[in-house]
Amino acid sequence: MTAAPRADRLRLLPLGTNGYIPTAGRQTMSFLVASAQGALLLDAGTGVARLAQPEVREWLEGLERLEILLTHYHLDHVIGLSFLPGLARQLPLRIHAPAPPITEFGPEALDRLITPPFFPIELARWPMPVELSPYGLEPFRAGPFELRVRAQRHPGGSAGVRIGDALVYATDTVLDPATADFARGAGLLLHEVWLSDEEAARDDAGRTGHSAAGGVADLARQAGVGRLGLVHHHPLRAAAELETIRREMAARAGLPVLVLEEGAALEL
Ligand SMILES: [Zn+2]
Numbered sequence: 001m002t003a004a005p006r007a008d009r010l011r012l013l014p015l016g017t018n019g020y021i022p023t024a025g026r027q028t029m030s031f032l033v034a035s036a037q038g039a040l041l042l043d044a045g046t047g048v049a050r051l052a053q054p055e056v057r058e059w060l061e062g063l064e065r066l067e068i069l070l071t072h073y074h075l076d077h078v079i080g081l082s083f084l085p086g087l088a089r090q091l092p093l094r095i096h097a098p099a100p101p102i103t104e105f106g107p108e109a110l111d112r113l114i115t116p117p118f119f120p121i122e123l124a125r126w127p128m129p130v131e132l133s134p135y136g137l138e139p140f141r142a143g144p145f146e147l148r149v150r151a152q153r154h155p156g157g158s159a160g161v162r163i164g165d166a167l168v169y170a171t172d173t174v175l176d177p178a179t180a181d182f183a184r185g186a187g188l189l190l191h192e193v194w195l196s197d198e199e200a201a202r203d204d205a206g207r208t209g210h211s212a213a214g215g216v217a218d219l220a221r222q223a224g225v226g227r228l229g230l231v232h233h234h235p236l237r238a239a240a241e242l243e244t245i246r247r248e249m250a251a252r253a254g255l256p257v258l259v260l261e262e263g264a265a266l267e268l
């Protein structure tokens with residue numbers, strides 16, 4: 001069970017932890033961060049569909065507005081936006097959307113997706129007010145949350161995001177020593193692990209724009225984070241294989257490593 005947040009502390013509800021394709025009971029990328037002051041959706045992949053579950057909807061009760069941060073415009077991070085008119089009808093939305101130099105395209109990319117013939121209702125005609133707020137490299141606020149961002153190397157670009165000292169979200173990025181500086185001392189680092197080390201040896205990880213397990217374990221140790229959460233799983237990765245990767249990474253990193261369970265809340 002996941003109770004709605006009551007106190008001041010930050011809580012994290014993973015809604016989707018897969019990259020690319022929803023498989024094996026896992027949705028594509030989306031995470032809800034909440035405090036008593038507000039809530040922020042990190043990415044909007046198919047995980048947004050979990051807002052149909054009453055215990056997830058509870059997290060949105062009493063909100064004035066839902067803040068949404070997109071790291072980039074790949075479909076596994078944005079397609080769930082189109083679910084929101086159906087699942088959050090009355091709730092005003094503010095979408096923080098990356099712009100150059102973080103990403104090659106800016107928020108206008110959404111007008112090419114949320115429009116006929118792909119979707120019948122443009123953002124401007126959604127049942128709730130929708131505000132599009134572009135962001136670049138400067139720190140900014142999303143509701144009650146102070147955010148810092150950095151540009152990551154990934155096809156078309158992507159943003160790494162830091163919320164105070166509580167959380168760093170680094171997905172859709174090659175392994176990058178600068179991520180360790182950015183994540184220094186954070187309580188929880190969510191980092192993508194798209195590739196196993198064997199896969200990375202076969203397909204050049206730099207070419208795919210993604211990271212492999214061993215290097216991510218080393219990065220988390222160097223960054224001195226409290227915990228490492230593994231996200232953006234390969235869709236063909238079985239749960240047992242994820243557990244093997246997690247165990248090997250925990251031994252290598254010397255800190256707690258988690259495979260986040262979708263729908264199960266974490267205290268930050
Ligand atoms: Zn992705």
Ligand SMILES: [Zn+2]
Nearest residue numbers: 072074154172
């Ligand atoms: Zn991507």
